[in-house]
Amino acid sequence: MRVLLLAAALRHASRTAHGLSLATQHRRRVLRGVLRQELEGQHRARVNLEAELERRRDVQDVDDGEAHKKEYAKAVKRAAAVPRRLVEVTRRGEQLEALLERSRGATEDEVNNLYQEVADELADKLETFDVDAAARDQFGRPAGFDGLVIASPRGVPILVARRSFSDELLRRVGRGTDLWFQCVEGRGGSRVLLRTSCVPSLSKSPRECMEFAADLAAYFGGGARGDDAVEVMYTDSRRVAKRGSRVGQLKPKKRLGTVWARPGRVADAAREAQEDQGFL
Structure with missing residues (x-):
């Protein structure tokens, strides 16, 4: 009986309040840390692109020689790409937010499945992310x-x-x-x-x-x-x-x-x- 009670106590001690094993709890912390880091990067990119879009609107064509016309054409081309990049960054941010939302209150199987889902794309970051340093x-x-x-x-x-x-x-x-x-x-x-x-x-x-x-x-x-x-x-x-x-x-x-x-x-x-x- 004592052996059974001790085994039960050890199983309980190795799990968190959500029923996750300590290994899965650590994996969840790593996963959420990497996703949040990626989301912050997308947020910064979006802010920069919005500022760039505002600057591009002020670009004006001035008849000041051939060199200026070429530079102006390049500026117009870069400006045309900003909205597309902004859409891409916004969409990626929404995807990351959805992944973070799925990780909230996730079961052990859900955490492991979500980890595998993003592993191919974020493998290096998942392997090197230091949860304690991030905190x-x-x-x-x-x-x-x-x-x-x-x-x-x-x-x-x-x-x-x-x-x-x-x-x-x-x-x-x-x-x-x-x-x-x-x-x-x-x-x-x-x-x-x-x-x-x-x-x-x-x-x-x-x-x-x-x-x-x-x-x-x-x-x-x-x-x-x-x-x-x-x-x-x-x-x-x-x-x-x-x-x-x-x-x-x-x-x-x-x-x-x-x-x-x-x-x-x-x-x-x-x-x-x-x-x-x-x-x-």
Whole structure:
């Protein structure tokens, strides 16, 4: 009986919450990391092509000799190719997004089948992709930070620290436009920092990003789940505790405001980040 119980325990320990073996869980992390990397490349290509298309519209023909006419003809030819390339890049981005969507919540067989489906095209990247290095190099992750990094709807990095009563690292990296989030009730949950300062084009935190960060603070604040409404307070880096045993903690009297958060709205994103970054 003890042998059977031990065998069952070992089988349970070798599987994740989704029933994936550790080997398949690692394969899924590699697969999603490579797909996301490819998708980011397609996004950059699309942005560049859209900018190129805008520049090409300003090309004008000026009667300035034969050499200019030849150069103008080349410019027109290049401009004609931009829309076609833009369509190709957009289509490829949609394909990658569909593959990423299929990998969410996939069973063991589905993960393995999806891996084989893209292996021919992305074999070299799948073999060399380092999931731990990718997690360390995430946009917005400060050196030494061992918590989660999750992108907001506008691409602003959000840091979710491990549960602690103080956090010196987050306090040091917080900047002027960054916002801190913490549940009003209970102060032992994770600190959440919306790093708006990482996106120079944003002069302040967008409302949808604030709501997303508040939902994460509620989700990782301990206790609340699903559609339960949770009151989350927020403030800037000037108003968090700067010394003592409560470094980085928000005090109700120094808050800038509150948001009624719903942790259920970010449950999938939180779970996905935990799996991709090796927390599950």
